[in-house]
Amino acid sequence: MNAEKTVMTVLNFAKIEKRSAAAARSRNGADKHEYFVAVAHVRYILRKVFRLIEDKAKELGLESLAHQALLQVYGSPTQELRVSELAERLDIAPAFASNLIKGLVKAKYLKRESDASDARVTILRITPVGRAICDQIDTEVRPHVDYFTSQLTSDERETALSTLMFYVGPGAIDGK
Numbered sequence: 001m002n003a004e005k006t007v008m009t010v011l012n013f014a015k016i017e018k019r020s021a022a023a024a025r026s027r028n029g030a031d032k033h034e035y036f037v038a039v040a041h042v043r044y045i046l047r048k049v050f051r052l053i054e055d056k057a058k059e060l061g062l063e064s065l066a067h068q069a070l071l072q073v074y075g076s077p078t079q080e081l082r083v084s085e086l087a088e089r090l091d092i093a094p095a096f097a098s099n100l101i102k103g104l105v106k107a108k109y110l111k112r113e114s115d116a117s118d119a120r121v122t123i124l125r126i127t128p129v130g131r132a133i134c135d136q137i138d139t140e141v142r143p144h145v146d147y148f149t150s151q152l153t154s155d156e157r158e159t160a161l162s163t164l165m166f167y168v169g170p171g172a173i174d175g176k
């Protein structure tokens with residue numbers, strides 16, 4: 001990153017942090033309207049993007065939760081998760097995760113293996129077929145998401161980012 005871009009990034013982060021602090025003040029104040037304006041806006045953006053992705057996944061034969069399961073496994077640092085970790089990341093009961101996993105294994109998107117250090121633990125690994133469908137969904141949906149987000153003003157982007165940052169916490173940018 002060149003020096004000019006670095007300065008612009010720092011300035012944008014400072015602006016976003018300032019907005020995030022304003023949202024926090026509004027949330028804690030008597031008049032919460034400014035806060036809820038920001039929340040409504042970020043939820044609109046997220047819902048729109050997620051709907052585009054979910055529709056594409058469904059078109060390719062994957063229900064939303066099944067697609068999310070694949071993303072969690074594919075997006076894990078080692079492209080593998082324990083069943084309990086997947087259930088936690090999807091915020092579902094382990095028994096429900098187990099049923100979901102059966103379908104993904106049957107479709108050859110995931111494979112199950114016993115953990116070498118503890119045979120009672122099942123490890124889920126993404127398969128090449130699982131990676132391919134995730135890649136296909138991303139490739140096919142990207143132009144639609146790019147078009148939608150290109151229609152957002154810089155103010156709308158900053159509002160969305162500052163609201164997300166508010167939820168992630170004050171150390172979101174500097175890692176504290």
